[in-house]
Amino acid sequence: MRTLLPAASAALALTVPLAAQDAAKPAAPAPSEIVAAAPRADWTPIPAEDLLVMTLAPDADGKPRQVVIQLIPAPFSQGWVHNIRLLARAKWYDGISVNRVQDNYVTQWGDPNYDNPEATGKPKPLPQGLKVMTQAEYAAPASIICCDINGNHNIPKQGWWPRSDHFRLRDSYSQNPGILNGFPAAHDRTSVWPTHCYGMVGVGRNYSPDTGSGAELYTVIGHAPRHLDRNIALVGRVVEGMQFLSSLPRGSGDLGFYTAAEADKRTPILTVRVASDLPPAEQPKFEYLSTESGTFAAYAEAIANRRDPFFIVPAGGADICNIKVPVRRVVAGQ
Amino acid sequence: MRTLLPAASAALALTVPLAAQDAAKPAAPAPSEIVAAAPRADWTPIPAEDLLVMTLAPDADGKPRQVVIQLIPAPFSQGWVHNIRLLARAKWYDGISVNRVQDNYVTQWGDPNYDNPEATGKPKPLPQGLKVMTQAEYAAPASIICCDINGNHNIPKQGWWPRSDHFRLRDSYSQNPGILNGFPAAHDRTSVWPTHCYGMVGVGRNYSPDTGSGAELYTVIGHAPRHLDRNIALVGRVVEGMQFLSSLPRGSGDLGFYTAAEADKRTPILTVRVASDLPPAEQPKFEYLSTESGTFAAYAEAIANRRDPFFIVPAGGADICNIKVPVRRVVAGQ
Numbered sequence: 001m002r003t004l005l006p007a008a009s010a011a012l013a014l015t016v017p018l019a020a021q022d023a024a025k026p027a028a029p030a031p032s033e034i035v036a037a038a039p040r041a042d043w044t045p046i047p048a049e050d051l052l053v054m055t056l057a058p059d060a061d062g063k064p065r066q067v068v069i070q071l072i073p074a075p076f077s078q079g080w081v082h083n084i085r086l087l088a089r090a091k092w093y094d095g096i097s098v099n100r101v102q103d104n105y106v107t108q109w110g111d112p113n114y115d116n117p118e119a120t121g122k123p124k125p126l127p128q129g130l131k132v133m134t135q136a137e138y139a140a141p142a143s144i145i146c147c148d149i150n151g152n153h154n155i156p157k158q159g160w161w162p163r164s165d166h167f168r169l170r171d172s173y174s175q176n177p178g179i180l181n182g183f184p185a186a187h188d189r190t191s192v193w194p195t196h197c198y199g200m201v202g203v204g205r206n207y208s209p210d211t212g213s214g215a216e217l218y219t220v221i222g223h224a225p226r227h228l229d230r231n232i233a234l235v236g237r238v239v240e241g242m243q244f245l246s247s248l249p250r251g252s253g254d255l256g257f258y259t260a261a262e263a264d265k266r267t268p269i270l271t272v273r274v275a276s277d278l279p280p281a282e283q284p285k286f287e288y289l290s291t292e293s294g295t296f297a298a299y300a301e302a303i304a305n306r307r308d309p310f311f312i313v314p315a316g317g318a319d320i321c322n323i324k325v326p327v328r329r330v331v332a333g334q
Numbered sequence: 335m336r337t338l339l340p341a342a343s344a345a346l347a348l349t350v351p352l353a354a355q356d357a358a359k360p361a362a363p364a365p366s367e368i369v370a371a372a373p374r375a376d377w378t379p380i381p382a383e384d385l386l387v388m389t390l391a392p393d394a395d396g397k398p399r400q401v402v403i404q405l406i407p408a409p410f411s412q413g414w415v416h417n418i419r420l421l422a423r424a425k426w427y428d429g430i431s432v433n434r435v436q437d438n439y440v441t442q443w444g445d446p447n448y449d450n451p452e453a454t455g456k457p458k459p460l461p462q463g464l465k466v467m468t469q470a471e472y473a474a475p476a477s478i479i480c481c482d483i484n485g486n487h488n489i490p491k492q493g494w495w496p497r498s499d500h501f502r503l504r505d506s507y508s509q510n511p512g513i514l515n516g517f518p519a520a521h522d523r524t525s526v527w528p529t530h531c532y533g534m535v536g537v538g539r540n541y542s543p544d545t546g547s548g549a550e551l552y553t554v555i556g557h558a559p560r561h562l563d564r565n566i567a568l569v570g571r572v573v574e575g576m577q578f579l580s581s582l583p584r585g586s587g588d589l590g591f592y593t594a595a596e597a598d599k600r601t602p603i604l605t606v607r608v609a610s611d612l613p614p615a616e617q618p619k620f621e622y623l624s625t626e627s628g629t630f631a632a633y634a635e636a637i638a639n640r641r642d643p644f645f646i647v648p649a650g651g652a653d654i655c656n657i658k659v660p661v662r663r664v665v666a667g668q
């Protein structure tokens with residue numbers, strides 16, 4: 001029998017097979033098994049216009065490295081999302097690199113000659129047509145999700161998960177953590193905003209009131225730095241290839257930037273394309289599990305109270321960043 | 335001026351220098367600046383007997399890779415801690431390897447031929463004298479930290495942080511998150527237990543009632559998998575060299591195990607030594623910031639309410655895994 005540690009609750013994680021001597025244990029399904037049994041109708045397609053395909057240089061063994069990012073849908077960050085599509089279509093991202101990897105924090109990519117303490121050349125000019133956003137756009141009005149027709153703040157509108165309290169879902173960073181359109185979020189009485197969970201993608205910026213253009217992006221590679229919520233624009237999440245960004249060598253310069261002496265560690269980004277611009281046969285297709293579905297409710301409850309054979313003490317709750325909305329690639333014939 | 339993202343709140347993180355045009359902003363100190371100004375007396379030395387020095391094979395560039403782990407002090411997990419010192423002193427760990435790296439979850443090391451689906455040889459015999467622990471030992475009695483002499487459950491005994499509520503410190507996994515002896519923990523009315531934050535080290539096990547010997551260890555490399563709390567023994571945390579474990583290539587087998595085809599990705603562990611067994615000149619020395627100190631109180635408050643120049647909206651709270659107890663290496667003459 002295999003040693004240990006249970007499968008993570010990610011949709012694609014595999015469960016430990018049970019050996020004969022474990023057959024007598026109650027076999028409550030693991031979260032991943034609940035997801036695997038979801039009916040086809042519980043999955044929501046992600047528009048190709050919302051998918052970015054980022055191709056890194058091959059790894060040291062010559063293996064290809066492709067990262068797919070889902071851009072966040074309205075009501076969040078649409079000015080930056082516009083800019084990111086524009087930058088991708090101008091091929092501005094082609095030839096930039098990963099310049100910063102700070103352990104338990106972020107991997108960041110952009111022009112190695114823009115605002116980089118280790119710059120050795122001139123910055124790359126930005127394309128025309130980029131929008132400039134204000135700090136107010138880090139969040140959206142709470143009226144989008146709150147409240148029911150009687151104005152009851154405890155009953156959010158359809159679309160927000162959870163619709164009621166089923167288990168301990170506490171948050172040090174907000175009154176109400178949840179999920180909107182498949183993305184982790186939080187709200188109070190006035191606003192709703194996306195949250196900095198593992199794999200979320202944000203927009204590097206300089207000191208306020210600068211809010212960043214979208215030319216400089218980062219993804220979270222450690223414990224959720226939720227203190228960044230409402231302080232930086234979140235624009236999407238990595239839905240495939242996260243391991244290519246999280247396992248890069250950490251930079252030894254300030255804030256994890258690669259120093260000039262380790263410039264060869266900067267991973268080149270060959271191309272970034274909006275999936276809908278690719279030839280149809282090359283367009284990756286992804287879908288996520290609807291948070292309105294019964295499958296999602298069962299999945300979240302199983303995460304909060306693990307009863308599959310490895311576990312002894314169910315937690316009784318879960319952090320919003322551990323209730324990862326399952327996302328999967330659609331393969332032909334599925 | 336540098337582009338960016340703020341410094342992480344780790345003790346050693348560096349802050350972004352302010353350019354001239356930012357000079358007018360209020361300059362509240364960053365958490366790292368508060369720690370840097372701590373008086374000498376606020377630091378508590380870590381006994382050499384509690385430090386493990388794990389030397390990995392050099393990296394692809396020939397650079398050395400050393401990881402230092404602090405073993406958790408009483409009241410937690412002392413049976414496993416005994417075993418780990420015994421295994422280190424028997425040199426049992428010498429020659430094992432990292433066999434599993436699962437993204438946003440764990441890096442795990444042990445005998446590649448023990449309970450590994452990709453094993454190709456016979457398991458290494460374990461030394462005599464290993465203790466066998468029960469599941470009850472995943473936690474300690476709450477009486478250790480609770481309550482005050484009047485039995486008030488809202489006022490924990492000295493040693494537990496926080497002593498009272500200063501900001502939002504909510505937890506989906508317990509009623510009372512906190513810190514004990516410098517380690518993240520949580521308690522309810524009956525028990526207190528360490529928590530699975532980034533960098534914590536735990537004991538791989540098979541299905542219950544097996545609780546693991548300590549021969550197979552893992553560390554958390556992603557968002558805190560707190561559902562493992564009270565389900566696995568936590569025995570320490572990485573205090574130096576975490577980047578050597580977190581940046582390893584992810585395994586492509588089930589649960590992130592390296593497959594037989596990628597056996598060359600298993601990082602060899604050359605030696606593991608208890609620091610107190612090393613010649614005095616080679617013993618690393620570490621200390622942590624006392625959570626009883628005023629510096630720690632100011633540090634935690636600054637994490638919960640970032641007011642340093644990068645920030646616009648203070649969070650108003652913090653997750654226990656983001657209130658990382660500062661640990662630093664003591665250098666000669668400090």
